[in-house]
Amino acid sequence: MADRRILVDLLGFTGSRGGTETYVRELLPRLAERLPHVRFAALTGRVGAERVSSFFPGHVQTVPWVGADPATWALGAVAVTGPVARRGRADLVWAPANFGPVFRGVPRVVTVHDAIYDEVPGGLAQRTQRAVTSTLMRRSARTADRVLTVSHAAAASISAHLDVDATRIDVVHNGSTAPRPVADPAGILAPLGLPDDRPIVLSVGNRMPHKNFPGLLAACATIDPAVRPVVVVAGSRLPDPLAEDVRRLGLERDVALPGWVSDDQLEALFQVADLYACPSLVEGFGLPVVDALRRGVAVLAHDVPVLREVGGDAARYADATDAAAFGAAITSALAAPPDAATRADAQRWASRFTWDDAADATAEVLDRTRGERRR
Numbered sequence: 001m002a003d004r005r006i007l008v009d010l011l012g013f014t015g016s017r018g019g020t021e022t023y024v025r026e027l028l029p030r031l032a033e034r035l036p037h038v039r040f041a042a043l044t045g046r047v048g049a050e051r052v053s054s055f056f057p058g059h060v061q062t063v064p065w066v067g068a069d070p071a072t073w074a075l076g077a078v079a080v081t082g083p084v085a086r087r088g089r090a091d092l093v094w095a096p097a098n099f100g101p102v103f104r105g106v107p108r109v110v111t112v113h114d115a116i117y118d119e120v121p122g123g124l125a126q127r128t129q130r131a132v133t134s135t136l137m138r139r140s141a142r143t144a145d146r147v148l149t150v151s152h153a154a155a156a157s158i159s160a161h162l163d164v165d166a167t168r169i170d171v172v173h174n175g176s177t178a179p180r181p182v183a184d185p186a187g188i189l190a191p192l193g194l195p196d197d198r199p200i201v202l203s204v205g206n207r208m209p210h211k212n213f214p215g216l217l218a219a220c221a222t223i224d225p226a227v228r229p230v231v232v233v234a235g236s237r238l239p240d241p242l243a244e245d246v247r248r249l250g251l252e253r254d255v256a257l258p259g260w261v262s263d264d265q266l267e268a269l270f271q272v273a274d275l276y277a278c279p280s281l282v283e284g285f286g287l288p289v290v291d292a293l294r295r296g297v298a299v300l301a302h303d304v305p306v307l308r309e310v311g312g313d314a315a316r317y318a319d320a321t322d323a324a325a326f327g328a329a330i331t332s333a334l335a336a337p338p339d340a341a342t343r344a345d346a347q348r349w350a351s352r353f354t355w356d357d358a359a360d361a362t363a364e365v366l367d368r369t370r371g372e373r374r375r
Contacts, residue, residue, distance in 0.1 A: 003039045006366065007085045007106075009095040010056075011066050012073040013048035016260070018206055018235070019174075019287050020097045020113055023150075025055050026175060027096070030359035032057035035367065041088060043081055045073065074136050078102055092370045096148075099133070099140035109369050111148040112141050114284030116210045118161035138162045146369045148362065150174045150285040153306035157282075170365045173310075175355030176290040185268035192232075192258050192265075194272070199229035199334050202273035202297070204266070204288050205280070207236050212302070214245050215320050216279040221249040222327035229334060231277075232256045232269060270295045275333050278307060279320035286310045293350035296343045300333050302326075310353070314346035 008028070013021055032040060040058035045066030053060045061084065066076040077100045085093045085106040093100060095110040117134040141147050141162045147169045149155050159166045182188055186196070194200065201220075205211045213233055220231050231254060233242060240257040261269065270276075276292035278301040286307050292299050293314050301307040302320035311317075318329035338346070 003037055004035075004092070004370065005039050005041065005088060005090045006035075006092045006094055007081070007088060007090040008040060008042045008056075009077060009081045009093060009100040010042045010044040010048060010052050010097070011063060011076040011081070012070070012097045013044055013052055014068045015048065015051045016237075017097070019285070022287065023111070023113070023174065024096050026177075026355040027359050027362055029055060029057055030355060031363055031366070034359055034363040041090070043076070043084060045076065070133050074099070074133060077140070078136065082106065092366060094366060095140065095144075099137040100144075102136055102139040102143060104143050107370055108144045109146045109148055109366055110140050110144040111150075112137065112154075112158050112162070112164075113150055114154050114282065115157040115161040116208070116282055116284070119157060119210070119282045144168075146170060146365060148172055148365055151283075151306050151309050153304075153309055154284045170361075172358055172361040172365065173353055174285045174287055174290075175358045176287065176294050176350060176353045177355075179270070179295045180263075180267050181271060182264050182268050185271040188264050188268040189272065192256055194232065194256060195230060199274040200269075200272055201229045201231045201275045201277050201330060201334075202269050202292075203231070203233050203277045203279070204235045205233075207241050210281045210283070212279040212281050212320055213242055215323065215326065216277055217242065217245045217249055217251060217255060218323035219279070219320070219326035219330060220254060221251060222324050223331055225254075227331060227334075228254050229274065229330070230254055230256060232258065232273075234258050234261045234266065234269065236260070270297055273297050274337065275300060275330065277330065278302060279326065280304075280307070281321070283307065289315060290350045290353050293346045296347055298333055298338050298343075299346075300326075300329055312349050314349040 042056050042060045044052045046064045047068045049062040063076050066072045082101045082105050090106050093106050093108040100110050141164050152171050155169045155171050158164050238259040246255045276297045276299045278289050283306050289311050299315040301315050303317035318326050320326045
């Protein structure tokens, strides 16, 4: 059988874009195992070249004028990906990070992780900044042969907001990573200066509006100082934009903003956390919820369909747009931690989401899409 060629558009890969990059790092090596007759090639920008080369199972071509900014990434996807695919006689283009080429040509699958730009548009400055990206994402999804997404809630949102026929959308849940406990969590976390005599509530994510971290801080401020936990919100460049909310609410002793943390530090934070809080207004999947449950950490999430889809009965839910209600739910969860049997049930639930299963289903979609176009 002649080798098939799949070009993967990784122009937006920088090493700091969170879940969408975890997605490609976990899937691509597994896809190479499942599709042995496929030759993979990647397009990336200058910022991502070294990182992509460390995990990508094939040739990596760098477009030097594509940087870390979304504008050059978008221009590269529109102007470069299609011509490179045609010159390289690619059988399929896969754009795994929300958008890619916007013109029909070589068969194409695009993974749209969410329609958050449309559901939670943010303030005027954010809407202006996102306008071009949002337009290209919509055009890319509408012209793709198939659209992959990571939850049924995201599929419904994409169909409604991006006007994509639901019959062209395939849902493949994300996987989660197995726990990798560290031997000395307290030592690894010592630079963060966390107290050892107060409960710890952990949350992780970028500072985009849909993450609703100001809502989490507002909820923390409603909790009686005598029983108030320390809230650790990791996942931002420093200086952290949440610092102003911390000062405004008088939470300097109650909130830690460590910025980006290492893999070992994140595992250590899960090990010492009494509760994982997810106040997100919307998500494509909500991977940290599954990761926390898989590590036996109790989870409190905003009560929206996507988080119920991934958290099931293993998590607790409350309205994170109501500071008093979410604060009361945090206090209640800390006062009544799950017993061993409940934790074990939660771990079994979360362990259903595996990257191996995700790779199996994704490989089937990629292979089927190429075959459908040929027919």
